[in-house]
Amino acid sequence: MTEQDERQLEQQRVTNVQHQIVEQIETTKDLLTNAHDETRAVEQNYSDNASVNTYEVDDAMETNAMIEQQRQLVRRAVESESILRHQLDTLNNLQGSPYFGRIDIKDPGEINSEKLYIGIASLMNEEKSEFLIYDWRAPIAGVYYNGTLGKVHYQTPAGSQTTELTKKRQFTIKNGEITNMFDTDETVGDEVLQAALGSQNDQYMQNIVATIQKEQNDIIRDTTSDLLLVQGVAGSGKTSAILQRIAYLLYHSRASLNADQIVLFSPNRLFSHYISEVLPSLGERNMRQITLAEFLNRRLEGLDVQTIFERFETEQSQTNNQKAVQTVLEGAECMRQVARYAAQLNIDDIQFTNILFEGQVFFSADHIKNIFAKQPTAIHLTDKILATKNTLIRELKQRIKAEAKKDWVNEELNHLGDEDILNLFGKHRPEEFDSEDDQVRYLSRRLARRRLRIVYDAIYNNYFIDFYAQYGAFLRQSDLTDSVDYDEWQTMINRYQHQIEFHQIELMHCAPLLYLRDLITGSGQNRALQYVFIDEMQDYSVASLIYFKHVFANAKFTILGDSEQALFKNIELPQVMLERLSTALNAKRPNLISLNRSYRSTTEITNFAKAMLPDGDQITAFSRHGSRPRIVVRYDSVGANDALLQEATKQADEYKTVAILTKNAKQANEVFQVLHRHTDVSLLTDTDRTLPTGILVLPIYLAKGLEFDAVICYDVSENNYGNDRSIGILYTMASRAMHALTLLSIGSVTPYITGAPAELLEIEHKV
Numbered sequence: 226m227t228e229q230d231e232r233q234l235e236q237q238r239v240t241n242v243q244h245q246i247v248e249q250i251e252t253t254k255d256l257l258t259n260a261h262d263e264t265r266a267v268e269q270n271y272s273d274n275a276s277v278n279t280y281e282v283d284d285a286m287e288t289n290a291m292i293e294q295q296r297q298l299v300r301r302a303v304e305s306e307s308i309l310r311h312q313l314d315t316l317n318n319l320q321g322s323p324y325f326g327r328i329d330i331k332d333p334g335e336i337n338s339e340k341l342y343i344g345i346a347s348l349m350n351e352e353k354s355e356f357l358i359y360d361w362r363a364p365i366a367g368v369y370y371n372g373t374l375g376k377v378h379y380q381t382p383a384g385s386q387t388t389e390l391t392k393k394r395q396f397t398i399k400n401g402e403i404t405n406m407f408d409t410d411e412t413v414g415d416e417v418l419q420a421a422l423g424s425q426n427d428q429y430m431q432n433i434v435a436t437i438q439k440e441q442n443d444i445i446r447d448t449t450s451d452l453l454l455v456q457g458v459a460g461s462g463k464t465s466a467i468l469q470r471i472a473y474l475l476y477h478s479r480a481s482l483n484a485d486q487i488v489l490f491s492p493n494r495l496f497s498h499y500i501s502e503v504l505p506s507l508g509e510r511n512m513r514q515i516t517l518a519e520f521l522n523r524r525l526e527g528l529d530v531q532t533i534f535e536r537f538e539t540e541q542s543q544t545n546n547q548k549a550v551q552t553v554l555e556g557a558e559c560m561r562q563v564a565r566y567a568a569q570l571n572i573d574d575i576q577f578t579n580i581l582f583e584g585q586v587f588f589s590a591d592h593i594k595n596i597f598a599k600q601p602t603a604i605h606l607t608d609k610i611l612a613t614k615n616t617l618i619r620e621l622k623q624r625i626k627a628e629a630k631k632d633w634v635n636e637e638l639n640h641l642g643d644e645d646i647l648n649l650f651g652k653h654r655p656e657e658f659d660s661e662d663d664q665v666r667y668l669s670r671r672l673a674r675r676r677l678r679i680v681y682d683a684i685y686n687n688y689f690i691d692f693y694a695q696y697g698a699f700l701r702q703s704d705l706t707d708s709v710d711y712d713e714w715q716t717m718i719n720r721y722q723h724q725i726e727f728h729q730i731e732l733m734h735c736a737p738l739l740y741l742r743d744l745i746t747g748s749g750q751n752r753a754l755q756y757v758f759i760d761e762m763q764d765y766s767v768a769s770l771i772y773f774k775h776v777f778a779n780a781k782f783t784i785l786g787d788s789e790q791a792l793f794k795n796i797e798l799p800q801v802m803l804e805r806l807s808t809a810l811n812a813k814r815p816n817l818i819s820l821n822r823s824y825r826s827t828t829e830i831t832n833f834a835k836a837m838l839p840d841g842d843q844i845t846a847f848s849r850h851g852s853r854p855r856i857v858v859r860y861d862s863v864g865a866n867d868a869l870l871q872e873a874t875k876q877a878d879e880y881k882t883v884a885i886l887t888k889n890a891k892q893a894n895e896v897f898q899v900l901h902r903h904t905d906v907s908l909l910t911d912t913d914r915t916l917p918t919g920i921l922v923l924p925i926y927l928a929k930g931l932e933f934d935a936v937i938c939y940d941v942s943e944n945n946y947g948n949d950r951s952i953g954i955l956y957t958m959a960s961r962a963m964h965a966l967t968l969l970s971i972g973s974v975t976p977y978i979t980g981a982p983a984e985l986l987e988i989e990h991k992v
C-alpha cells in the first residue's frame with residue numbers, strides 16, 4: 226500500500242470516529258437533559274417534604290424516614306448527572322483531535338497484529354463492542370511511550386506482560402483532519418515535539434500527552450516509590466510530567482484516590498493559574514493547590530508570616546553569620562533536636578499560660594499545671610495534654626452552670642426577641658419542655674455557653690500552652706550553636722521574641738516551631754492525604770520538608786526541583802541534595818529520576834544559559850533554533866531606559882508575551898514607572914493571580930515555573946549581580962524564555978555572563 230493510500234485509510238478512520246463522537250455527544254446531551262430534569266424533580270420533592278411541619282412525634286418519625294429516602298434519591302440523581310456530565314466533557318475533549326498515536330501489537334501465539342489507537346480518554350463504539358480509542362493511561366498504552374519496535378513488556382495489574390510491537394504511528398489531527406502522520410521507531414519523534422514546542426500558548430500550560438518522553442513517562446507511571454525525587458534542568462518538563470502523573474494516578478487508583486487527596490505545593494499563585502487548565506484538558510479534576518505562605522498562615526493564625534519573597538528581598542543583605550544561623554535552623558539536625566526536646570520535656574519546662582476571658586484570668590497557668598501534674602506519669606506527653614484538656618472542659622461545664630444563674634443572663638433573656646429565642650432553642654422546640662421554668666433554665670445555660678464558647682475554643686486549640694515561648698525556650702537550651710557565632714544566635718533569639726510580640730515570624734522558624742507544637746499536642750496531622758507534590762523544592766528548607774512529612778504522614782511524596790535554579794542558596798550538587806533528602810525524609814522506597822534535556826527554550830538560549838553554570842555540560846538543548854541571545858550594554862540610566870523601551874516594544878510586536886525580569890520587587894517597580902508612560906505594561910506582584918499577555922514586569926521569584934515567548938533580563942551588570950548567588954538567579958531568568966532572550970546591562974556586565982563563550986551571544990554596546 227502506498228503512503229498516500231495509508232493516509233487515506235487513516236483519514237477515513239478519523240472521520241468515522243469523529244462521526245461517532247458527534248453522535249455520542251448528541252445522545253449524551255439528551256441523557257443529561259433528562260437526568261437534570263430528574264434531579265430537579267427529586268430535589269423539589271425533597272425540599273417540599275423537608276419543610277413539612279413536624280409537631281407530632283409520630284408525624285416527625287414518619288417524615289424523617291421519608292426524608293432520608295428522598296435524600297438518597299437526590300444523591301443518586303446528582304451522581305448520575307455528574308457521570309453524564311463527565312462523559313460529555315470527555316467527548317468534547319476528544320472531538321477534533323480524537324487520538325495521537327497508534328500501536329500495532331502481536332501477542333504471543335497470534336498471527337495477526339491488533340491495531341490500537343491512543344488518545345486522552347477511552348472511547349467505545351455505541352454498541353460497546355469495540356474500543357475506538359484507548360486511554361493513554363491504560364496499561365498497554367505504556368508501550369507507546371516506552372517501547373521501540375520488537376518485543377516489549379508492559380505492566381498490568383496482573384503483572385508484567387509481553388507482546389511484540391510491530392508498528393508505532395504518530396498523528397497530528399486538527400479539526401478532524403490529519404495534518405501530520407508518520408511511523409517511527411523512537412519513543413516520540415522529535416518532529417512532532419518540534420511542532421508542539423514551536424506553538425505553545427503561554428497563558429496556560431498545555432498538556433504534553435501526545436509527546437511524553439521516555440524518562441518523563443517513568444516519572445508519570447511510578448506507582449511504587451514513597452519518595453520520588455525528580456532533579457530536572459530548567460524547562461525539562463518536570464511540572465508537565467507531574468501534572469500528567471497526577472492524571473495517571475487518578476486513573477490508576479480511581480477506586481481509592483480522588484483529586485482531594487492530592488496536594489501540590491506551588492511556588493506562587495500565578496503558577497497555580499498557569500497550570501490550572503492541564504488536568505481539565507485531560508478530563509480530570511484539579512488537585513488541591515497551596516503555596517507555602519498559605520499553608521503556614523493557616524497553621525499560624527494571627528501571625529504575620531514572612532513570605533519566601535520577603536525573605537528573598539531581605540536575604541540580599543544578609544551577613545555570613547546570619548546565613549549560618551538560618552542554615553542551622555532550616556536543617557535536619559534542628560528538627561531532630563526539636564523531636565528530642567519534645568520527648569524529654571518535663572512539667573517545669575512546659576510554658577503553661579493563663580486562659581483569659583474578657584481580660585480576666587479564667588483558668589490560671591498554675592491551675593492548669595496542677596491538673597497536668599495529676600496525670601499518671603507513665604502516659605505519653607500528648608495523652609497528658611489531652612487529659613488536661615478534658616478536665617478543663619469538664620470544669621468549664623461546671624462554670625457554665627454557675628454562670629447561667631447570674632443576673633446578666635436573666636437580663637439578656639428578657640431582652641431577646643421571639644426569633645432570637647427560637648434560635649436559642651436550637652434543635653429543641655419550646656413544647657418539648659415540661660414547664661416554663663425548664664425552658665428558662667435551658668435557655669440560660671445556652672446563653673452562658675454561647676458567651677463562654679471562646680474559652681472552650683481556647684482549651685480546644687491548646688491555647689493554655691504558649692508555644693511561642695516554648696519554642697523560644699527550645700532555642701535557648703539548644704546546642705545547635707556549636708557551628709554558628711554565639712552572639713549571632715542570641716541576636717536571632719532576641720529578634721524572634723521581639724517579632725513575636727508584634728505578631729510576626731520569620732520563615733526559618735516556622736517548621737521547627739510548628740513541629741514542636743504538633744509533637745507536644747499530638748495534633749496537626751492529616752492522614753487522609755495520599756500524595757504530596759512539591760514543585761521547586763530548591764526553595765524549601767529541609768526542615769520544612771521534614772515537617773510536611775510529619776503532617777502528611779501517610780502520603781507518598783513527589784519532590785521536584787532544579788538545584789541550579791536555587792534563588793536563595795548557593796548551587797548544590799544534585800546528588801548531594803538527593804541523598805540529603807532521602808535520609809531526612811526517611812524514605813523506604815526512594816527513586817531518583819533526572820531529566821537533562823531542556824525543551825522550553827531554543828537551542829541558542831539553552832546553550833547560553835547552561836554556559837553560565839559550572840556543571841552545565843549535563844544539560845542537552847532540544848534542537849529548535851532561533852536567534853542568539855542579545856546583550857545590550859548602556860552606561861547610564863537614560864540610555865538604558867531607552868534601550869529597554871525599544872527592546873520591549875520590538876519584542877511585543879512579534880510575540881504575545883514579553884517578560885521583563887528583575888532581581889527584586891523594587892527594581893520591577895522602577896522599571897514599571899519608567900515604561901508605563903510610554904507603552905502598555907503590567908506590573909505583577911505576589912498578590913496577582915492571573916497572568917496577562919503583552920509586556921509584563923516582574924521580579925524573578927514570581928516567574929518561577931513560568932515561561933514567556935520573550936524575556937528581557939533587566940540590568941545584568943556586575944553591580945547588580947556581583948556575588949556567586951547570582952548564577953542561580955541569572956540562569957533561572959534566562960531559562961524562562963521560549964523564543965527570544967535579551968540581556969540589558971547598565972554598566973559593565975556581570976562576570977557570570979561575560980564568562981560564557983562570546984560566540985553564544987550577540988553583543989551591542991553603545992557608549
Ligand SMILES: Nc1ncnc2c1ncn2[C@@H]1O[C@H](COP(=O)(O)OP(=O)(O)OP(=O)(O)O)[C@@H](O)[C@H]1O
Nearest residue numbers: 433436437438459460461462463464465824825930
Ligand atoms: N514531552 C513534552 N512534549 C511537549 N512539550 C514538552 C514536553 N516536555 C516539556 N515540554 C514543554 O517544555 C516547557 C517546559 O516544561 P515545564 O515547565 O514542565 O518544565 P520544568 O522542568 O518544570 O521547568 P522549570 O524548572 O524551568 O520551571 C513547557 O512549555 C512544556 O510544555
